[in-house]
Amino acid sequence: MAYDGKDKVLEEVTGKAYEFGFTTEIESDKAPAGLSEDIIRLISAKKEEPDWLLQWRLEAFAVWQTMEEPDWPHLNYEKPDYQAISYYAAPKQKKQLNSLDEVDPELRRTMDKLGISMEEQKRLSGVAVDFVMDSVSVATSFKDKLAELGIIFCSMSEAVKEHPELVRRHLGTVVPTRDNFFSALNSAVFTDGSFCYIPKGVRCPMELSTYFRINESGTGQFERTLVVADEGSYVSYLEGCTAPQRDENQLHAAVVELVALDEAEIKYSTVQNWYPGDAEGKGGVYNFVTKRGICHRRSKISWTQVETGSAVTWKYPSCILKGDHSVGEFYSVAVTNNAQQADTGTKMIHLGKHTHSTIISKGISAGNSHNSYRGLVQIMPSASNARNFSQCDSLLMTDTSGAHTFPYIEVKNPTAQVEHEATTSKIGEDQLFYCLQRGIDAEQAISLIVNGYAKEVLNQLPMEFAVEAQKLLSISLEGSVG
């Protein structure tokens, strides 16, 4: 069955230059390349950190040195030279900013290009943005409004200074430093990130959001995010990413920790569109992220992600369902095109009684890409009446792409009910035919089918993100059926 212009569309799409590929030239304060105790001391000193944090970093560094970079993922990439990376870069202006006018005009232009004009964000969308450019937060909005409710939403470095007791109590409790190679690296060198605390019984009135951007050439980005929802509180947190085009690989090893105390709910949504590299996979961001949340009694953590970018993705947002009646959810759409590779999934660790988890993962592979789902569902002996439902579907667009599923299911309690199902197929010829027959062209039909396929996940996204995500999906995929 031939579709007119199918190949043309495919070429157009795959040949499309990265839309958000531009570089902002701002002088930056950069540490020399390489990683050593001295560099860590330098980072810590530059950020005026307390001694306990420095010790914590040094400990993590010692652990990291004994660890090996994992090679079990279904990925093929050249391992980064960790001594060739500069671990600290901060925009040079260091003074405290009081209003948007004080922001470097160059920076402002960057934000405009990204479509996150601060004023507009403030006025129209009602989203508080903690804009992170190369490790140091330069502007934070809506802070006062949140402060009225007792909500703390600030950069990590600020939190370390102003709320050390909160940070110290929770930092590293969900993702311990020795958890894995990348989390240990992050713990040693993280430069900044976001911190969020919702007090008891408070329902955060707006979606909290952070835009990450890797900006300085040759610098790794090591974000550290900590969200703590106290008893009975609710927060929806958004994370979105675009990065400028680069020729050398950029490393990103972030750690996100969520703590949902009794009866709290955290909804964490991500749209990730980092530079995926060119058609051969040159350039592109390496994304090695450790995301994990811990659920206490009757709490809920929901991860929603739309992954379209990055050359290499290694990411398993997980939930530890520690408290009785806690709920974990994972909704994911991962799109890979050209030479992109993704090994992503989730871990649901059931410890408490009556814990429930849901996993919906939709993979779409086009071009020569490889898209793997890797997940773990673990029901421990203590988790009576636990329930899990997993569904991972893959859609194949071309005969040179791959879709793989590696689920691990470990059940140690007979009252558990665990279901897993997975399917792999290409876009239905009959579905396409049906659309064509009714006058919908091939490109639109594919967009329609893919959007319908991913709907289950897209529906979970907050409004602001759903629009962006749909746009990303169509950019990444329209007409790319092989």
Place this chain on the structure above:
Amino acid sequence: MRDLSKPQVMDRPRKSTQNSKAQEAGRKWVEQLEKQLEAATSQFDEALATLPVPHRRVERWKYTPVNGWWRAIGKRAQITAKQAGCEPCPIPGLDAYRLVFVNGEFDAEASDLPVYPGIVCSPLSLVPQTDQAPRGSNSLEQEDWFAALNGKFAKEGLFLRIGDGISLDRPLLVHHHSTGEGCAAFLRHDIEIGVNAEIKLIHWSTASQPSRGVVNISTKATVGSNGRFQLDKVQDEEGHIQHMAFEEIQQAQDSRVDVYTMTIRGQWVRNDASFRLDGKGAHAELNGIYLPDNTEFVDNHTTVDHRAAHCTSSEHYKGILYGKSTGVFNGKVFVRPDAQQTNAYQQNANILVSDQATMNAKPELEIYADDVKCSHGCTIGQFDEEALFYAQSRGVGVDAAKAMLVHAFIDEILDGVAVHEVRLEVNHRLAEKHQWTEWSDHLE
């Protein structure tokens, strides 16, 4: 760096996955084996040294406990089936040819071989090495340490050649019996089935109580175009036998292979079945049931490698876990870039009956072609409360109701077993093991 353009059907044996402690334990164990089996060093020793001795961090052995593996190997009793008090044919009423092996040795007296033009059926030891399939040629042997051990030590087994167009009139039973302490038995079945040929084969393993030892059986079968191969594999070993079975089956165009793996009893059982669909239109059917109790351990590994277009595979494993038993299921389906129009299905369903039973499942799919339909499903749960309630509300006792559910659960698999007598006997032995008075009692 790994090549992502085609599947890595086996885990690559990497030096880095070797664990020096495990390596040392393995080497010592091999020395004991060499003594018992009087095996000279061979070219396999070099290959063995490069393979990782299984331990927890070798992905293929992640859920399989090998710590208690290194049992002492003693002297093995060289006795016949008669002396061991073992019935040559364990299946009542079965009319079949048979080969009987006791502790890894062929027992001619208890055997009954088919003699037909076009069929070669004999113990492997009587066949010159040059006529046998070369050792170390199959992928399991090249990648897995225990499978490689079979290549080194196995001298005996079934050698079977079925000529083109021939169909054996009766099933062929291969019965292996273990007895005594510290016995190591290595069997190697070398099977070639010609074009349009057909055979039903039964592998039946038993062990006397008490007995203690290791059984390692490797089956290599190639099935010609439009050939048909049905294999019913039953493991019913009392005592403390560590049973390992490796099957590597290659299928040519339009061939069909059905394998049923039924584990009734076994202290430690690992089945590793690997299918290669080389020709267009081939169909592979893999089914299994396992009902471990007490501290029994059952591990089913399957690999289905779709290499040609228009092939289909269907996989269905069901388990009920009692006592402190542990079950493992790892199914891999690979669809290679050229294997368009593949239709692959994989299903694993488990019921945990006891608090202390554990099930680990890992159903995997790796797809490198786009025009395919592949799906897999996995469930782990307990008896359906509603179904139990339904039965009870109609005056059926809890135990009888559960037996009914068990019956319905495993019959889905057993119904497909090629040889009727095998099916009946498996049912019977399961009832005996789990003290279900009789199937029929519950159904009346």
